[in-house]
Structures are given as C-alpha cells and as structure tokens.
Amino acid sequence: MAVNVETLEKLERKITLTLPVETIQNEVDARLRKLARTVRMDGFRPGKVPMSIVAQQYGHSVQYEVMNDKVGEAFFTAANEAELRVAGQPTITEKEGAPEGQVSFDAVFEVFPEVKIGDLTSAEIEKVSADVTDEAIDRTIDILRKQRRSFAQRAKDAAAEESDRVTVDFAGKIDGEAFDGGKAEDFQFVVGEGQMLKEFEEAVRGMKLGESKTFPLAFPEDYHGKDVADKTADFMVTIKKLEAAHLPEVNEQLAKSLGVKDGTVEALRNDIRNNLAREVKNRVVSRNKQAVMDALAAKAELDLPKASVQAELNRMVDNMRADLKARGMKDVDKLPIPEDNFRPQAERRVRLGLVLAELVKAQSLQAKPEQIRAQVEEMAASYEKPDEVVRYYYADNSRLADVEAMVLENNVTDYVLGQAKVTDKTLGFDELMGEQPA
Template structure:
C-alpha cells in the first residue's frame, strides 16, 4: 500500500518566537498594510510586515477594552477600570492580545492576497509594541515546491510475469503442514537439532555479576528461531536432556541495552525437555481439515488460484516501485523540511510499534527506532517526493476520486475486516483517515494512468518472490 498523505490541511495556529498565550486565526478582513515577500528557497518564503502606528493604536484600544471587561482592580468596579490603571496592571496582557490580533489578521490576509499555500506553521519573529512606532514582524513559512513532472507518459517498465508452478504449490503445502504441526517426544534417542523445541533453565552474568534479566526457568524455545542473541541457540545444538553447559556469548555492538552492548556474558544452561515437530501426512485425510475441499485436486486448484493472486499483487507492487524510483530519480527538487520530519515521525512510530508487537520493551523499541533515524530521513525524502509528484500528475491529468468511490472502498475494507460499514466509517472519521483513503485511490489511478501509457516489457519473476519467511 502506498504511504498515506501525512500532511492534512493548513495548520490551525502559527507559532511565535515571542511567548503569546493565545494566537488564533481570525476572520480574514481586508488590510492595506504592504508586505514584502522574499523567497528564501523553493520551499520557504519570508513575509515582512510594517504596520502603521495608527493601526496599532486602534488594536491596542480594542485590546484594552476587552481586558477591561474582566479586569479586577481593588477600588474599581469590574468593567469600570480607567485605561491608565489598566496600563499599570494589564499592559503585558493587552499588548499580547493586540500583537496576536495584528499578526493573525495581516498574516492570513497576505496568504490570501498573494495566493501563498502554506504547508506548516510559520515562524514568527516580532519585537513587541513600542509607543508611537510602527509594529514590524516577519513570518517565515514553508510552501510546496513547484513540481513539473516529466517523462511519465511512455515510461519504460518491466512487468513480472505471473505464473504458478507445481513446485510453488508443493512449497505452499509444506508451509501449511508447518501450521498443522504438533510437538511430540523425540522419535529416537538423540541430541538437540536445529528446529527442535526445548525447555531450559538459563542464567547469565556480566562482569561476574548475575543479572535478573538474563535468567529464566522453564523457558520454551525453538532452536534456530533467532529469539536469543546471536550464538546462544547455536550452543544448544548437540546437547541432550538434563545436560548442563556453560559458555560465553558476546552481545552485539548495537544491542538495545547500552550497558550490555558489545560485552561478553557467561551463560549457564540446563536442558529440561526436548520436543520435535511432527508434520501431518499430505493425503485425503489432510485435505478434510478444510471444509470446502472434497479431494486433493480441489485443494491444489485453490492453492494455485491464491498463489496466482499473490503473484499478481507482487507484480503490481514491483511495477509501482519502478514507477516511483524512476519518477524520484528523474526529478531533483527541494522538499519542505516539515514534510520530511513528519514522515520520519510516522516511520519511527511504525517501527516502534512493530518491534513492540514482537515482544520488545517500549523503551528498547524506542531506542532501536531512533537508531534508524538517518536511514529513515533518506527514505522519508523519497516518500515525500513520490507523494508530491503523484499529486501533481493527478492535477495535470485531472485525475480525481469521487465520494462514491471512497464509500465503495470503505465497504470493501469493512467486509475484509468483518465489521459493519458504519462502524468502520465512524472510526475512520474519528481518526481523520477518510481523506487518506481518497488519496490512496487517487494514487492508484495515477499508477494505472502511467502503466496504461507505458512501454511494458515482460520479465520473469525472481525465483524467491513467492517464498514466505
């Protein structure tokens, strides 16, 4: 699935260097203040404003009136505090309110008047209000780059041919046998081999000190699964039931816990039990595990169909990857830093959740994700460029997605997830992800547009394309 658009909408409120407690967007009104616009880079503009004192004075008067309605000063009734007294006690608040209103009004008017499509919160620099002087401030804002896609019509592409061989079906059947495998006693008196399941006690020490986090009793482990640090499971191969062993293991240099990274530990293990995997025979009785098949022929025919669907999906994905690679390589342009930062955050969050789903502690998963920051920044840049290019192609070719298409995709997703359509729709609306579906559909249309007009050469699929790890 192509990454969803991670930059929805215009920002709600600008960010100011000077501390302002409230900075809200006002209803746009026409202003006469001139603004100077400087292009810092293809994705950054600097707007400079100089507001006459008369306008500042009026805004201050409005601010003091608003502050005065709620001001509490001893000796005066609420709403009746004189301006001079308010200036003593509430000057900072009133000036902050005035600055907020001035910056908001003039900034948003300038965006509208000059058709500036801001894509992130601006950086506002202002020095505050000085009596009888004009008020000046600057707003540095990021904008989308001007992208002019080229060579996307007639693109030379290679499409992986879809084919399912008998050996592909046999390989899938072996995977299904693994799913139905059971664990049993060893069929003969032998030592531990790769793929066996063992129950063991172990304890480890670091620098001669036993560590609680390196100890467990009755731990169940598949030898060769890679759940332990490299080398640990290899030491178990050849051991027998009730056998004890002591051996050194060096933690990887990039290990998640810094106090262990790169250090040698001593482990003591005792094997309590050894089990081996028992695979079912592939025969007519095996096929009866699946209600919809009467015999082996129907079973293999269904596998051929499903494998064909998977191969077709891989072929389409590979074709889309080619398109993105060619588009990004052919177009060198700067992207807004905030776009890249947001994509990195999304990718780091995805990686952290993936690691946690595999059993890694939250803090360790966060450290592991952060260690991939530089790699993710490069990948994020490619993703953002791809998104901007696809968006521009859709605009140039008037490719759009209607509401009924979005509704149809939501119904399709609901059916796949086995949930009511309205429930899924409400969930997507609450998570503000309906627009993601629209953009995903639009991207699919752009891909199809390019493929239909491309120069396609059929190629054989990689030999390991259909293997499941």
C-alpha cells in the same frame, strides 16, 4: 495595492508589511473593553474593574495578541494578492525606520517550487506480477499444522533429530568463567527452528535422553549480547527430555478447527488461496507503486522548501518517540534523536508529495467517490462482517482520507505505467514474499 516581493534565494522571499498604529491601538482598546466586562479582581465587582487597571494588568498580553493577529492577516492578504503559494510559516521581525504613525515588519518565508516533470514516455519501469501456486498453499497448510502440533515422549534409545522438542540443562564458560545468560535448566526448544545458534543445534542433534556433551560455540560478531559477541564459549549440555512432533492430518477435522465453514479440505485450500491472493495483490501493488515513485522522482526537477522538509523531519521524530513510548521506553522525551538520520527519507517524501500533487492536478487524477467506496469494500471483504468495516471507515473522515490517499496513489501509478516503457516480469511466490523455499 501592489505587493513588493523580494527574492532572497531559490524559494526564499521577503515582503515588507506596514500597519497603521491607530488600527492596532483601536483593536487593543476594543479587546480590553470586552475583557473588562468579565474580568475578576479583588476589591471590585465583576464588570466594574476600571479600564486603567485592566490595561495595566492585561495590556501587554493583549497588545502582543493583536500585533500577531494583525501582522498575520496582513501577511496572508499580501501573499494572496501576490498569488504566492506559501510553504510553512513566515519569520516576521519588526523593521526600524517606519513612517510616523505606522509600524513595519519584514516577513521572510518560502514558496512552493515550480515542479517540472520530464517526459514520462522515456521512463523505464519494471512491472511485476505473481501467482499463488499450489506449493505456496501446501506450505501455508504445513505452517498451520505446525501451529497445532503436539509432542510425545520418544523412545529412550532415540536420538534427537529435526523437529524434535528437547528439554536441556546447559552451562557455558568463556576462558573458564561463567557469564550472564550462559546457564539454564529445563530449557526447551525445537531442533531446526533457529531458536538456538547453529552450533548449539548441531551439538544436540543425535544426542539421546540423559546424554551429556561438551562443545565449543563461537558467538557471532553481531550477537545481541555484546559481552560475549565474537567470543568462543565452552558449553556442556544434557538432554533431560526428548519429544517427537506430531502434526495433525490434513482432513475435515483440521479444516473445521481452522474455522472453515464447509469443513472440507477443498474449502480450506480455497480459503488459503483467497487469503494469499489478497496478500500477493497488495505486495504487487506496493512494489509497482514503488517503481513508479522512483521513476517520478528521477524525472522531476524542483527545489525543496526547507520548511516542508523540517516539518516532515519533526513529524518523523515525533513518530519515533511515540513508538519508543509504546514499547515501554522511559524518558523518551529527553532522548536525543538525530534528525539527520531521517533527512534523506524526509526529503524524498516531500519531493514525491510535491510531484504527485502536480501530476494529479495536471492530469485530473483525483480520487473519485466511487473509487474510494470500491477500495473500502475491497479492504472490508476479508473480514467476517464487511458492512461493519465499511461503516467504520465512513464514520471517520481521517480514516477515509487515508483510503483516498491510497486511491490517489493508485491512480498515479496506473497513469504513469500507461505512459512509461514498461517491462513485465513474473516473480515466483517466494521471491515476491521475500522468503526462500523450505
């Protein structure tokens, strides 16, 4: 039977569904008879409750269930016959004026859009690469040494300098009045590591054990303490303890303490190089993938299904609530979270999802089993027991699906880079990692 599909606007469609009342009633009766075999009511043995009472008690809810089921079946049958790709759930309302013995409904819904991907050979993409340098390895070793440093009391006449650990008493006032958080005793921090505001560290530098100093400190406008932000306080600080940092030597003992099997400095450096190389590769892949996605989004023409965007918004808001709960925030479910804050990101995700699906289908870029296996093994290689990690992924279809999605995106990235006008750019290690050299 031909299905009449009415176009309302862009992706919105309408189908009128007509069902025989007799078909609905027969299904209601059948479900009530089945229910009567197990229903329990006071004064009746199980299975002996009269049908009239069962219908009176449960007829309305069964009628509602049957109507939903039959209308849903009719809708998806009609949508399949019309070869429509339905986005989201339809809004179904009963329609007046149905022929005698029938009931009619209007189903309003959206369809997935036609996705037009422009000429990818005209897309310009900057493809980055980066290497692990000896300097990066040296800085990583320095970080590991700092994590294992010790502190020893400095001479009484020594002055506080960079990397010293100081123990201080301090008290601050604004306009002569003390304020919350402005006073502490036996407070400890390491000079030069940014634990304190710059003016505070500068005041402490050069001070000696037992010395006191008064100095002004201007809190920045964006300071987390709103009561003192953009205000100037007068602080008095006293040095109670002054300790110099001692870093462990770069030797076999350090290598062994870091779990290096061979216990040599060379093996330590190789371990660090391998770990940094994995991190560099991940960041390079992520950055190039982002450039490809930006190019695809710019080359694609499509309308976004409102239902898909709303579903993505709902998911993002739910994730935000779950994250806030995990952080210990109470009454999160009552907290208003404006959807519009997430809308641009939700629309981008939906757009890219549709574009990727179209490109994968058109160019047969689906993730192959051997690609998925290789990706899992690569991810497992950095663990102490790789075989257990591989089994972990293959034991859960949802975890494996995440890896499949990763491989699929890699396939798309490789394909687009093979089509586009690519400019190669080598980044410094620090630039890639988003850090500045020390």
